[in-house]
Amino acid sequence: MRHYGTVRVNGRTSRRLAWLSLFVCILAITLLTGTAWSQEEVSAADEAEAADEWPKGHYPLPEQGDVIGEDYIVEARSEETLLDIAREHNVGYQEIRRANPDVSVWLPGEGTEVVIPGRFILPPVEREGIVINVAELRLYYYPPAGEGESPRVETYPIGIGREGFDTPLGKTKTTMNLKDPAWYPPRSVREEAAARGEEAPAVVPPGPDNPLGSHAILLDIPGYLIHGTNKPDGIGMRASRGCIRMFPEDVASIFERVPVGTQVHLINQPIKAGWDGDMPYVQVYEALEEQEAGMAALMETLALLERNADEPSTPLNYELLRELLENPSGEVIALTPAPEPEPEPEEEHSEKESLLWEELAV
Secondary structure (H helix, E strand, O other): OOEEEEEOHHHHHHHHHHHHHHHHHHHHHHHHHHHHHHHHHHHHHHHHHHHOOOOOEEEOOOOOOOOOEEEEEEOOOOOHHHHHHHHHHHOOOOHHHHOOOOOOOOOOOOOEEEEOOOEEEEEOOOEEEEEOOOOOOOOEEEEEOOOOOOOOEEEEEEEEOOOOOOOEEEEEEEEEEEOOEEOOOOHHHHHHHHHHOOOOOOEEEOOOOOOOOOOEEOOOOOOOOOEOOOOOOOOEEEEEOOOOOOEEEEEEEHOOOOOOOOEEEEEOOOOOEEOOOOOOEEEOOOOOOOOEEEEEEEEHHHHOOOOOOOOOOOOOOHHHHHHHOOOOOEEEEEEEEEEEEOOOOOOOOOOHEEEEEHHHHO
16 A cells, blocks of 8 residues: 555545545635625725715715714814814804804914814705805715715805895806906996995906905806805805805815816705604704794705605604704704603502502402
8 A cells, every 4th residue: 555645545534534624625715704804894994994084074975864974073272263273174154153152253262172063964956066055155066976986075165145145046057167367346346446436456367366266167157156265264154246255275176176067056945954864854054034934944844854655754853843943053953752751650649548448449
């Protein structure tokens, strides 16, 4: 009999080899499967880490639901104004003031806690192109997703037309992107200058005095643009002559990525409602026009919270909803069901009453 090393080929050894081979196969399959699971977990972790590194205001588009972002708290640094903090964290003037009514605008003080209102309900319109909600002073951009990219949404604070110079509403599109645009003062500006005894310039060239900033995106509405500004403190306010103003760095960030012909949907939606899982949420802003929170507003909100017949129903807290409509804060609030009233405790019977009940029971 020929020997091959220390392995003898006989009946008992063959059985041992068979069991050993089976064990090795099982071990190999387990290791390979475990490796695949680890790779999937690593991929998910990498994607989550990449999302954390996105610029402020950039969020993965929820596959289901309507809520993005989170509120959080930062500490003010020395000599930092509330407006500095707002700009650094992608919020506008009114947003930061509503969230921090007791904090000084000009000198919060080193170490002061400042709430950053970074949670939003997506506007109740198609998620395409640019959506501008004048009621909340915010722009939403849904960039086209490339191959292998997750759909996302970007949101930025804006300034809009002041009273008498309302920003127009409706659907339009972008027509031209201008770098370092010149500004030609409109007739209203020239008339105001004349009333002050001044003469408005015929044209303001590119530079620090140009109210359009260094980037402008023209809309297919004559005279209206999305542009930067040389007065960034007005972002988050009604301060323009109808155009949409953005922080200079914000409009620069989308300038090259918004192709000509992009749809722009301008809406006035002071009430937003939506879902995050099985929890309904509402976000209410003060209406631009005088509008009471009556039955029409209540019905509008309920319509936004309608779900498909095959989805689970969730009881709504109508009392809380009414309160939010009457006191708009811009916060994303969960419409948690109202607590059920506690049962009244049963009255304890006196000793004499207990004896009486015992005698009656005999």
